[in-house]
Amino acid sequence: MAFLxxxxxxxxxxxxxxxxxxxxxxxxxxxxxxxxxxxxxxFLLLTVMFLTLLERKVVARIADxxxxxxxxxxxxxxxxADTLKLIIKENTEPAKADHPVFRLAPAVVATAxxxxxxxxPFGRGMVGSDVNIGVxxxxxxxxxxxxxxxxxxxxxxxxxxxxxxxxAVAQMFSxxxxxxxxxxxxxxxxxxxxxxxxxEAQRKLWLIVAQPIAFLVYLLCGAxxxxxxxxxxxxxxxxxxxxxHVEYSGVRFAFFYMAEYINMFTTSAMATILFLGGWQGPFxxxxxxxxxxxxxxxxxxxxxxxxxxxxTFPRLRIDQLLDLSWKxxxxxALMNLLVTAVVDKVAAQVRLSSTLTxxxxxxxxxxxxxxxxxxxxxxxxxxxxxxxxxxxxxxxH
Amino acid sequence: xxxxxxxxLNLGPQHPSTHGLFRMVLTMxxxxxxxxxxxxxxxxxxxxxxxxxxxxxxxxxxxDRLDYICSMTNNLAYVIAVEKLAGIEVPERAEYIRVIMxxxxxxxxxxxAIGALLNDLxxxxxxxxxxxxxxxxxxxxxxxxxGARMTCNYMxxxxxxxxxxxxxxxxAREVIAGLYYWVDDLERLLTANEILLVRLQGIGxxxxxxxxxxxxxxxxxxxxxxxxxxxxxKPYSIYDRFDFKxxxxxxxxxxxxxxxRLAEIRQSLHILEQALQDLPPGxxxxxxxxxxxxxxxxxxxxTESPKGELxxxxxxxxxxxxxxFHVRAPTLINxxxxxxLVRGLRIPDLVAIIGSIDIVMGEIDR
Amino acid sequence: MLxxxxxxxxxxxxxxxxxxxxxxxxxxxxxxxxxxxxSDVYECGMKPIGEAWVQFKVQYYLYALIFVIxxxxxxxLFPWAVAYHTLGLYALVEMCIFLGILVGGLxxxxxxxxxxxx
Numbered sequence: 070m071a072f073l074x075x076x077x078x079x080x081x082x083x084x085x086x087x088x089x090x091x092x093x094x095x096x097x098x099x100x101x102x103x104x105x106x107x108x109x110x111x112f113l114l115l116t117v118m119f120l121t122l123l124e125r126k127v128v129a130r131i132a133d134x135x136x137x138x139x140x141x142x143x144x145x146x147x148x149x150a151d152t153l154k155l156i157i158k159e160n161t162e163p164a165k166a167d168h169p170v171f172r173l174a175p176a177v178v179a180t181a182x183x184x185x186x187x188x189x190p191f192g193r194g195m196v197g198s199d200v201n202i203g204v205x206x207x208x209x210x211x212x213x214x215x216x217x218x219x220x221x222x223x224x225x226x227x228x229x230x231x232x233x234x235x236x237a238v239a240q241m242f243s244x245x246x247x248x249x250x251x252x253x254x255x256x257x258x259x260x261x262x263x264x265x266x267x268x269e270a271q272r273k274l275w276l277i278v279a280q281p282i283a284f285l286v287y288l289l290c291g292a293x294x295x296x297x298x299x300x301x302x303x304x305x306x307x308x309x310x311x312x313x314h315v316e317y318s319g320v321r322f323a324f325f326y327m328a329e330y331i332n333m334f335t336t337s338a339m340a341t342i343l344f345l346g347g348w349q350g351p352f353x354x355x356x357x358x359x360x361x362x363x364x365x366x367x368x369x370x371x372x373x374x375x376x377x378x379x380x381t382f383p384r385l386r387i388d389q390l391l392d393l394s395w396k397x398x399x400x401x402a403l404m405n406l407l408v409t410a411v412v413d414k415v416a417a418q419v420r421l422s423s424t425l426t427x428x429x430x431x432x433x434x435x436x437x438x439x440x441x442x443x444x445x446x447x448x449x450x451x452x453x454x455x456x457x458x459x460x461x462x463x464x465x466h
Numbered sequence: 467x468x469x470x471x472x473x474x475l476n477l478g479p480q481h482p483s484t485h486g487l488f489r490m491v492l493t494m495x496x497x498x499x500x501x502x503x504x505x506x507x508x509x510x511x512x513x514x515x516x517x518x519x520x521x522x523x524x525x526x527x528x529x530d531r532l533d534y535i536c537s538m539t540n541n542l543a544y545v546i547a548v549e550k551l552a553g554i555e556v557p558e559r560a561e562y563i564r565v566i567m568x569x570x571x572x573x574x575x576x577x578x579a580i581g582a583l584l585n586d587l588x589x590x591x592x593x594x595x596x597x598x599x600x601x602x603x604x605x606x607x608x609x610x611x612x613g614a615r616m617t618c619n620y621m622x623x624x625x626x627x628x629x630x631x632x633x634x635x636x637x638a639r640e641v642i643a644g645l646y647y648w649v650d651d652l653e654r655l656l657t658a659n660e661i662l663l664v665r666l667q668g669i670g671x672x673x674x675x676x677x678x679x680x681x682x683x684x685x686x687x688x689x690x691x692x693x694x695x696x697x698x699x700k701p702y703s704i705y706d707r708f709d710f711k712x713x714x715x716x717x718x719x720x721x722x723x724x725x726x727r728l729a730e731i732r733q734s735l736h737i738l739e740q741a742l743q744d745l746p747p748g749x750x751x752x753x754x755x756x757x758x759x760x761x762x763x764x765x766x767x768x769t770e771s772p773k774g775e776l777x778x779x780x781x782x783x784x785x786x787x788x789x790x791f792h793v794r795a796p797t798l799i800n801x802x803x804x805x806x807l808v809r810g811l812r813i814p815d816l817v818a819i820i821g822s823i824d825i826v827m828g829e830i831d832r
Numbered sequence: 833m834l835x836x837x838x839x840x841x842x843x844x845x846x847x848x849x850x851x852x853x854x855x856x857x858x859x860x861x862x863x864x865x866x867x868x869x870x871s872d873v874y875e876c877g878m879k880p881i882g883e884a885w886v887q888f889k890v891q892y893y894l895y896a897l898i899f900v901i902x903x904x905x906x907x908x909l910f911p912w913a914v915a916y917h918t919l920g921l922y923a924l925v926e927m928c929i930f931l932g933i934l935v936g937g938l939x940x941x942x943x944x945x946x947x948x949x950x
Contacts, residue, residue, distance in 0.1 A: 225873070
């Protein structure tokens with residue numbers, strides 16, 4: 070029973086013990102680490118393949134369609150068919166392209182998308198590497214994507230690609246700043262940058278309760294970083310055809326596609342760890358294998374939210390997008406960080422009980438929301454005075 | 467500021483949001499459009515010339531292929547022109563059926579226009595598919611009546627090709643009731659959407675004077691505050707018997723063009739209810755020779771097609787085919803204001819403007 | 833401590849090998865029939881006019897410049913946030929001053945119109 074309750078971790082340790090019998094210990098450690106890396110990568114690949122199916126199914130249901138249902142039962146084999154098709158497809162490459170850059174970009178984007186998972190805790194005791202700067206590592210790796218996207222857009226020698234790449238750079242840079250700030254307040258409350266420690270710190274209460282604004286800012290910025298709708302302007306198909314990956318086909322395109330879905334999964338996973346308690350949930354102490362189920366359930370909840378948004382909303386224009394980042398989210402995240410710091414210090418000085426502290430956080434967040442709503446309303450009034458009328462009057466003749 | 471080079475970009479012919487094969491040569495400074503040069507003709511099939519070698523009756527299917535979304539109104543405009551040329555009377559029941567079909571076509575067109583506009587704005591097909599789903603219900607009615615869904619070829623000189631089947635009227639009533647409900651639903655989804663507002667309001671403002679000087683017609687004109695609708699201004703068929711209103715808006719931007727279409731859908735449904743109520747019994751076609759030889763002369767008939775004023779100018783030399791066959795295509799003329807609308811805007815705005823003008827290349831290139 | 837980073841290094845290697853393995857598999861099974869039209873740059877079916885690699889609009893770089901400032905800020909911010917509970921009131925005041933300077937910079941850029949897309 071004890072073995073089953075923590076099946077995955079125990080299985081892992083058992084394999085390690087078996088290996089230890091005929092390998093030197095350093096070799097066992099190396100093999101196990103290598104195996105862990107391969108397992109995580111394969112898990113991600115399967116996840117991504119079925120995320121594409123999930124997205125198509127959910128979007129189809131929202132749009133009152135059925136979605137893929139021809140390949141296998143419920144279209145379950147559709148992702149495999151897609152993958153095979155992309156692998157055996159010819160890779161076209163423009164003669165005018167900057168060939169090394171063009172060929173390297175998909176590899177860079179795939180590597181950058183996979184690397185954050187080295188530190189992400191999937192469950193209790195199920196983490197590749199619990200480094201003490203996990204959050205910083207994830208942020209810095211995910212900004213590598215920007216470079217790959219710019220390489221792809223510029224390297225193809227295509228004008229749509231260049232425009233898409235430029236948009237991607239402006240957008241990802243702009244949203245990186247509020248993203249870092251919203252994580253800053255989490256680091257402040259938990260006193261750590263290790264993802265495992267942040268998860269552990271939320272045993273009693275998820276941080277979304279104390280930091281609702283930071284959660285929203287993080288989710289918006291994460292969607293923008295992952296190029297998800299309504300922030301998918303670098304690859305807006307109705308404007309730039311496909312944006313930065315317009316010249317790619319076959320397996321190279323497959324890696325861009327894969328990276329996009331992994332990034333969506335990463336954003337959801339990070340939001341889960343930072344704000345929704347990661348793998349925490351009832352009975353995790355007694356039955357640790359539940360933790361991975363909790364984690365995946367929360368992540369898929371957020372993924373579903375992102376798909377839902379994509380199926381519902383039009384996309385913004387680049388200037389509106391950058392305005393949102395610099396003029397709304399950045400001041401909001403800054404204020405949130407300052408308020409969090411002040412409230413935290415005051416609560417510690419006055420020795421408030423922890424429930425009361427949470428209440429004060431809630432209150433301060435509400436005040437912040439109120440202030441922002443007021444500022445937005447005032448600027449909206451000003452715009453209206455300049456002629457932007459929200460309620461058009463229809464005349465009847 | 468550093469020196470910036472402009473780039474020249476072909477938007478189209480093979481592009482997702484040019485609604486067919488339309489090419490725009492853009493000169494751009496970064497994302498800002500400095501100059502736009504439209505290039506037509508990728509879908510040119512020589513319909514006007516072709517029509518001169520075919521009989522008057524054989525030309526009706528050609529008009530289906532002009533604006534392939536609303537074939538019924540194209541048929542209608544053409545047969546009215548021929549009837550004017552040859553002096554043919556139309557039975558009353560046929561006139562009612564024509565109005566019913568024309569107004570259903572208007573609803574179909576506006577649904578497709580709104581759906582395509584939302585697609586251009588980047589919604590991942592959801593509103594588009596909702597619109598197409600409702601359109602299918604109307605196409606079912608078309609199929610029931612004339613056997614075809616898109617290229618209907620239904621109107622005839624002196625009437626319509628076939629009488630309505632028995633179950634048409636109850637099913638049409640059902641469709642109309644469903645559409646009333648569904649248009650409200652669509653409005654709840656879209657009209658107050660913040661992203662839609664910022665993407666459409668104040669974009670592509672077509673001033674009243676420019677609209678009149680550019681001879682723009684249809685919803686695009688009415689969104690700029692000119693209450694001109696051929697159905698009211700020069701009533702044809704039996705439109706003078708129905709109670710309906712012409713909506714206009716003063717703003718003239720993309721959002722106004724979107725709102726005007728929703729308002730017109732509701733007005734069309736109102737006309738449809740009246741027409742179904744008053745539908746008289748009787749003949750649906752007067753006897754007209756299949757090899758029609760109109761007396762020498764010319765005739766111009768204009769109708770309010772869903773996209774604007776659709777006119778046919780026919781010259782007869784007394785033979786079996788028209789001597790001259792000219793189409794006043796509303797979207798071609800509406801499109802002429804495009805370069806003025808987009809100057810200084812960005813690519814996403816351009817896409818929204820094209821979507822809100824509602825073009826169909828089949829009609830522009832002919 | 834160091835072994836943590838060994839795993840990250842190993843993972844990076846696996847993650848880097850993986851796309852190249854994909855390329856290799858695809859290279860073995862895919863057709864290779866280039867022709868001049870196929871290897872033309874896509875521009876909606878037309879021959880491209882002019883070059884894509886031009887001196888691009890400076891607006892995009894302005895955002896990148898402001899970003900660099902704020903990114904450096906976040907580098908300072910994270911150690912401060914992590915150690916916040918162990919530091920006294922002094923840390924709060926100090927960070928307020930630091931952020932105040934940055935916000936001043938943001939407001940300056942805003943007023944100058946660097947954040948206005950043209």
